[in-house]
Amino acid sequence: MVSSGNHNSAQARKWCVVAMKCKNFKLTASAYLDRELQPQEMASYKGHLAGCADCQSYVSELNGVSYALATLPRVDTPRELHSYVIGPIRRGVNRRFQPAQRLVDYCQRLNPRLISYGVGVLVSGILFALTLAGMRPDRVIVATIADRYVTAILGSDREFDAYNDVPPHGSEGSLQHAYELPRVVQDSSLISFSNIAYRKPGNEGAWALVEIGADGKGRIIQVLEKPNDPDVIGDLEWSLSKRPFQPAVLSGHPVQTRIVLLVQKVDVSG
């Protein structure tokens, strides 16, 4: 029994030695296949291989792996690759010194997603600004009204005297000295009256008797028809004080006069 036990132990040790040896040789099997072993290592490995069926099988399998990879079908190069490479370089050589092209090249190297985000924000901002600009009151219409109706009013001295309740002067009934009624000055009046337009939303209307001084300043003499919002009168008073008028002219000289002023605010949407 003792003898048998020793024999089994010796067998096990021998098996372990062989297993370790095989393991070490497996380490070099790959280099062996590639003929990358030193002559001494090669001879040693060949010696072991000749008597080890396991290692022969292992080398055969590794050889099969190499063969499987080496015999993979050839990859076809995309026909467009050459032009994709050469095209940009050729263009770059031709336009190397053009700042616009360099800018484009620089942008192309950036993250396309960031560029698209930036362009999107820019376009949105422009559209938003255009929308806001389109919602402002139409300045052209106001100017047209001023040109066609206010500045065109002319009359004689007699009419002026009668309208302003003053004694006739100069030659009685003369039509020689035409005068000009006060009229709004286009730019300054738009600025002056704009505070009425923008203060509150909603339509408003008011009539007032206004005295226009020789300096172009106006003041309310009497409110003939009150607006819904009493603040409009205050705004109107402020606007009139900002010289929005060209005063009435009599014989080439500015004079004080009175007019009935209609203020009408209409909200325009869209």
Place this chain on the structure above:
Amino acid sequence: MSAGDMAALEQTSLARLDLEARSGDDPHEARLIARLREADLEAFEELVSHFERPVYSLCFRLLGDAEEARDAAQETFMRVYRGLGSFRGDSGLKTWIYRIAINQAMNQQRWWRRRHKDQTVSLELSRGESESTLGNLLPSGAASPEQQAISNEREGRIMRALGEIKQDYRVALVLREIEELSYEEIAAALSISIGTVKSRIARGREELRRRIRDLL
């Protein structure tokens, strides 16, 4: 094959690290490099014509996707063009280009994985997918449809297994087995020692063997 064994193999071979032949050893390559440094576009076209197939093939085998491989190959050549001024010729032109291609492919794969974590990169896609023609898809004259199908299935299995092994091993295996680079060239292209090359190739083969054993 334990990690300790591999480390020992790397150490013993570290001293034998020897970069491949200098570019000056090949007169034609030396002339080409000289022309490239002078920004000769025709020289660069010659370089692209010579290397576009191996570079694209390498990128495709590493990335497993035709479109990605094309983009990586394109970017590789752009980097080569931009980097010609700084190319010192310490390593050969081929290994330098391969190094750029490998880095580009690996960067692209990392970028892809970061943005598509829920997706896997398929290594089973057909070759040259972007430019496949009907003629390419038809079986060749020598192979029957059944043989072609079996061949395609086999290729798919191998490529899938290749995609499953560690990236470092895959790169080394592709360079060795498919691009047929020597150990020295691989060491130069990856900037590692020959011992590490041996180790990675051996481990890669071992991992691949386990996965495609039934095909062998």
